[in-house]
Amino acid sequence: MKLHAGSKRNLTLVMDLYELTMAYNYFKQGNKDQYVYFDMYYRKNPDNGGYSIFAGLQQLIECIDHLHFSEGDIEYLRSLNKFDEEFFDYLRDFHFTGTIYAVKEGTPVFPNEPLVTIRAKFIEAQLIETLLLVTVNHQSLIATKANRIVKEAKGRPVMEFGARRAQGYDSATYGARAAYIGGVAGTATVSAGMMFNIPVVGTMAHSFVQSFDSEYEAFKTYALTYPDDCVLLVDTYDTLKSGVPNAIRIANEVLAPIGKKLKGIRLDSGDIAYLSKKARMMLDVAGLVDTKITASNSLDEYLIRSLLDQGAKIDSFGVGENLIVSKNSPVFGGVYKLVAIEKDNKIISKIKISENVEKITNPGYKKVYRLFENETGKAIGDVIAFHDEKITSDQDLTIYHQSNIWKFKTIFANTYTVEELQVPVFVDGKKVYPEYTLDEIREYSNIQKQRIWDEVFRLEYPHDYYVDLTKNLLDHKIKMLEEKRK
Numbered sequence: 001m002k003l004h005a006g007s008k009r010n011l012t013l014v015m016d017l018y019e020l021t022m023a024y025n026y027f028k029q030g031n032k033d034q035y036v037y038f039d040m041y042y043r044k045n046p047d048n049g050g051y052s053i054f055a056g057l058q059q060l061i062e063c064i065d066h067l068h069f070s071e072g073d074i075e076y077l078r079s080l081n082k083f084d085e086e087f088f089d090y091l092r093d094f095h096f097t098g099t100i101y102a103v104k105e106g107t108p109v110f111p112n113e114p115l116v117t118i119r120a121k122f123i124e125a126q127l128i129e130t131l132l133l134v135t136v137n138h139q140s141l142i143a144t145k146a147n148r149i150v151k152e153a154k155g156r157p158v159m160e161f162g163a164r165r166a167q168g169y170d171s172a173t174y175g176a177r178a179a180y181i182g183g184v185a186g187t188a189t190v191s192a193g194m195m196f197n198i199p200v201v202g203t204m205a206h207s208f209v210q211s212f213d214s215e216y217e218a219f220k221t222y223a224l225t226y227p228d229d230c231v232l233l234v235d236t237y238d239t240l241k242s243g244v245p246n247a248i249r250i251a252n253e254v255l256a257p258i259g260k261k262l263k264g265i266r267l268d269s270g271d272i273a274y275l276s277k278k279a280r281m282m283l284d285v286a287g288l289v290d291t292k293i294t295a296s297n298s299l300d301e302y303l304i305r306s307l308l309d310q311g312a313k314i315d316s317f318g319v320g321e322n323l324i325v326s327k328n329s330p331v332f333g334g335v336y337k338l339v340a341i342e343k344d345n346k347i348i349s350k351i352k353i354s355e356n357v358e359k360i361t362n363p364g365y366k367k368v369y370r371l372f373e374n375e376t377g378k379a380i381g382d383v384i385a386f387h388d389e390k391i392t393s394d395q396d397l398t399i400y401h402q403s404n405i406w407k408f409k410t411i412f413a414n415t416y417t418v419e420e421l422q423v424p425v426f427v428d429g430k431k432v433y434p435e436y437t438l439d440e441i442r443e444y445s446n447i448q449k450q451r452i453w454d455e456v457f458r459l460e461y462p463h464d465y466y467v468d469l470t471k472n473l474l475d476h477k478i479k480m481l482e483e484k485r486k
Contacts, residue, residue, distance in 0.1 A: 012067050013076075015130040017467060023123040024083050027090060035098075037365045040116035040132055043358055046144050046329040050357050050462025051452065053147050053445060055178045057105035057425070058435065059320070061458070063131050064096050065140045065431050097429035098124050101367070101422040103475030105436070106143075106181050108452050109421075112358075112402060113368050113382055113467045115334075117422060129336045138171065139178035141332035145323055146182025147449075149458055152301040154308060157185035157316040161296060162324025166411040175324045181442050184323075185316075196438045201318075203229075203266070209236040215243065219250045223262075227255060230265040231294065234279070244279045248286045263368050264292035272297060273312040280313035294318060300328070301459060340365045351480045357403045362473065363480055368421040371397075371411060372451065379452050380416060381409075381466025386473055388429055398470035405478070409466065429455030 002399035015233060026032045045052050069077075069091040077083055077091075098120025109115055116132060118125050150158050160179040166172035168192070176192035186199035193200035212218035215237055220277060223230045234243025234249065244265065246331035251262035265283075267275050272295045283291050295307070296318035304317055321327055340347050365387040371380040383399045385391060393416050401407035425433040436444075469477070 010066070010068065010070055010073070011063050011131060012069055012127075014075055014134065015127060017080075017274065018127050020077070023126050026086055026122045026126070027087050032090075032121060034122050035119060035183060035342040035358065036122050036125050036191055036338060038118045038120075038125050038129075039114040039150045039339050039361075039366070040118075040136065040334055040336050041114050042110055042137075042140075042332060042334045043111050044333055046141055046239055046326060046332060047148065047327070047459075048329075049144070049148060050458060051108045051110060051144070051464060052140055052454040053143035054103045054107045054109045054136070054140055055105055055143035055181050056136040057102055057433070058441075059139070059174065060102075060116075060132055060135045061425060061431060061433055063135065064100070064128055064426065067094065067096050067110055067128070069094055073466070076456060094124075094127075095429065096124050096426065097121065099427050100425040102425045102433075103368075103421050104444065106441045107421065107448050108445075108456075109140075110382060110465045110467045112362070113384055114366055115365070116424065116425075119365070133334050133336055137189055137246050137332040137334040139174055139181075140334070140352065141326050141330075142175045142178035142324065143182040143445075145326040145329075145334070146179035146184050148457075148459070149299075149301045149304065149317075149319055149323060150183035151357075152305040152308075152459070153317055156314065158183070159294075159316065159318045160187040160189070160323055160480065161183045161318040161320040163189040165321035166324045172324065177438065179323060180438055181445055183442070183446070185321075188277050188318075198438065203231040206236045206268075209233060216246045216249060223250050223254045223260075224466065227258060227260040230255065230262055231266055231292075232262070232263045233268060235269045235275075239267065240278055240282070244282050247284065247291075248288065250290055251286070262288055262291045264294055264315070266294040266296060267314075270294045272314070273307050273310040276307075276313040277311065292316060296320070298322065305459070321430050326341060332448070337361045341364055346425065349476065349480060351477070351484065353418075353481065354485055360403070360481070362402065362413055362469065363477055364473065370419050370421050374415055377451060379412060379465075381468060382421065383466075383470060384466050384473060385470040386476075389470055389472060391470070393418050398471060398475045399466065400471060402467070402469055402474075409468070 074088050096115050102116045102120050103109055119310045160176050161170035166175055172189050173191045174186040176189040177196050180198045186201040188202045190200055192198050209215055209218040219232050232247045234247055255262055276293050292315040294316045295314045299319045300322035338350050340349050347365050351363040352354055352361040354360055366384050367387050369383050369391050373380055394413050396413050398408055456465050
């Protein structure tokens with residue numbers, strides 16, 4: 001699974017300038033080799049939802065594994081007149097030597113819990129910030145949006161049709177990858193099909209139909225070219241008076257005589273609910289009960305739900321712009337925060353304080369546990385603990401809200417099981433995370449979603465999933481807040 005078909009692109013300079021100016025300061029101050037800890041997390045789910053899907057990890061791993069500054073990179077940085085030659089000598093030998101823990105790709109995740117945790121030398125940790133955020137933020141956003149749409153389709157296949165509306169060709173390709181993790185059945189983006197082995201789908205556009213003297217001739221040509229996979233776009237002129245009748249003629253006059261069937265028709269405009277019902281009736285009367293109806297045309301999870309609530313006779317959906325750019329909620333707000341430094345062989349916690357309570361960070365080197373009910377197998381919630389804290393199911397466990405300290409929940413011994421969410425990705429610069437296939441990631445994601453209560457996945461007013469703190473971490477956070485505000 002490569003970053004770019006046929007080559008490896010050097011993405012090292014995909015960073016904000018201040019990563020380099022801060023790194024240069026660390027270098028000049030002599031603390032470039034000091035070990036520090038950063039957490040990557042996000043504060044709010046897209047679309048005011050109840051969850052997100054963590055995605056982009058495989059690309060992040062490959063980016064970090066191939067980090068290096070080329071002579072061309074250094075020549076450009078020299079032109080900025082901000083760094084000296086000693087720093088450029090350091091950059092020539094730069095590679096990542098730190099340790100990274102991350103949630104497995106495809107995991108359902110929730111606000112304010114560490115998704116990626118980095119222990120690395122100061123400069124190394126700083127220089128990967130932008131690359132980490134742009135990779136994880138983009139694919140997590142699209143995987144989440146895709147999953148919301150797929151859930152509302154109620155088992156009907158959803159295809160990703162959004163490349164032409166994506167924010168660039170990389171967004172189209174990697175967006176299709178993320179959408180597949182989120183549950184779409186296929187993509188129209190051929191580059192994604194080649195790079196990630198995603199099933200590719202697609203038939204014709206209105207221009208194809210218009211290019212012939214008649215709609216019937218367009219359909220006939222296509223049917224003879226693809227008799228085993230014939231899906232006809234029926235709304236170029238008049239769906240019910242022309243498109244569907246001509247599709248029925250093709251099925252009877254062109255395909256049936258050679259032993260083939262009309263696979264489907266596609267509706268791309270008009271009142272989709274009404275047209276699908278009428279088209280279904282016409283197809284059934286003609287004996288084409290196996291011919292499927294696909295709907296497209298600016299669909300999203302809300303419109304799909306509405307169509308099905310109206311009894312629309314739709315077998316599959318093609319979703320474009322509202323998926324590939326997550327149109328209603330186009331930003332995944334992942335952040336990257338310093339949480340600790342090492343000094344004199346001790347880990348010293350760091351905290352960021354804000355007037356906005358939700359922006360106060362959880363200090364220290366941490367890990368995340370997910371708790372599951374023994375009775376149902378469903379997740380109770382997640383708890384953030386110090387990295388050296390061990391939670392076992394043979395003890396009562398009280399977990400505390402991150403800011404409202406009077407809110408807590410006690411889970412009794414032997415009624416729950418515990419799983420650590422983060423796994424090692426790099427250890428001392430060596431990649432240790434397996435390279436899963438996209439289908440393996442997708443299947444893992446499906447299994448993990450089944451372990452979350454359905455109420456978390458509601459479009460409106462979803463259940464507020466617990467992401468709480470251990471008593472030790474909460475007390476430490478309160479103590480640091482009190483000390484900083486003296």
